[in-house]
Amino acid sequence: MYLNNLVFAFFLVIILVISLTNAQTCLETGNNFTTNSPFARNRNLILTSLPTNVSKDGGFFNTSIGEEGPNRVYAQALCRGDLSGEDCSVYVNFTAHQLLSSCKNQTEAFSWDGDVPCLVRYSDKSLFGVLALEPIQEGINPNAITDVASNLTLFFELWGELMEAVAKKASMGSSKLKYATGVAEEIQALMQCTPDLSESNCLTCLRTLIRRYTACCRTYQGGYVETPSCRMRWDLYTFFSPTADTVRLSLSSPPPDSIDNPLATIK
Numbered sequence: 001m002y003l004n005n006l007v008f009a010f011f012l013v014i015i016l017v018i019s020l021t022n023a024q025t026c027l028e029t030g031n032n033f034t035t036n037s038p039f040a041r042n043r044n045l046i047l048t049s050l051p052t053n054v055s056k057d058g059g060f061f062n063t064s065i066g067e068e069g070p071n072r073v074y075a076q077a078l079c080r081g082d083l084s085g086e087d088c089s090v091y092v093n094f095t096a097h098q099l100l101s102s103c104k105n106q107t108e109a110f111s112w113d114g115d116v117p118c119l120v121r122y123s124d125k126s127l128f129g130v131l132a133l134e135p136i137q138e139g140i141n142p143n144a145i146t147d148v149a150s151n152l153t154l155f156f157e158l159w160g161e162l163m164e165a166v167a168k169k170a171s172m173g174s175s176k177l178k179y180a181t182g183v184a185e186e187i188q189a190l191m192q193c194t195p196d197l198s199e200s201n202c203l204t205c206l207r208t209l210i211r212r213y214t215a216c217c218r219t220y221q222g223g224y225v226e227t228p229s230c231r232m233r234w235d236l237y238t239f240f241s242p243t244a245d246t247v248r249l250s251l252s253s254p255p256p257d258s259i260d261n262p263l264a265t266i267k
Helices: 005-020 038-056 085-102 152-171 199-217
Strands: 025-027 060-065 073-078 108-113 118-123 137-140 178-184 187-193 223-226 230-235 247-249
Touching (some): 038 060, 038 073, 038 118, 085 108, 085 118, 137 199, 152 187, 187 199
Antiparallel strands (some): 025 108, 108 118, 187 230
């Protein structure tokens, strides 16, 4: 099984475009604020404090600023589980400034942004431990899965098994990190929840993403789905650093030739 260099390069370009163009989601809740208001000042203070604090706190930071009431701002920052502290700070800084420039007067917003997506969100309501399944958004590699998978039944069976296994592993993480990766033949998957979620809420969130991707995008060669509480991505090349904890699955009885191989490249 293999993907030739040209196809690999095209995959890389597509996913870089997807990851770099993730939209900032400015929620229209009806509770807008004005420039130079106490809420605006608190928002600026809290978002600019996130990069330093998230790297010190191991990749996840939950905080609030201001007195109780309408001017109090709550915020969270989450880095991908395989990032160094330095890279974590850089990506959160980028994402926080994107929110500041894009969401001019909304009291609630979130974004998974950057080359290696990191989550930044803020609200006028407490975020800690609250499962947020909406808004939900996705991005895809527009190439058809039939270009690289000759047996779709086997491919989707293996894909589904891997997604469920990675979701379960991520949900069983600690209060500091709910993150997991997985590999099945050439299928690569990464999932993450904000670690303030309970195990059951994290699993609910990730299964929601899997169902959404299956419904909208399963015929494509990769993509992501995300909400304010969790994110999943899969592709046909390695976009993370596998470790001893990476879930590894394979076909129970690998077929001897490329005709029955679900990931054999069509020539």
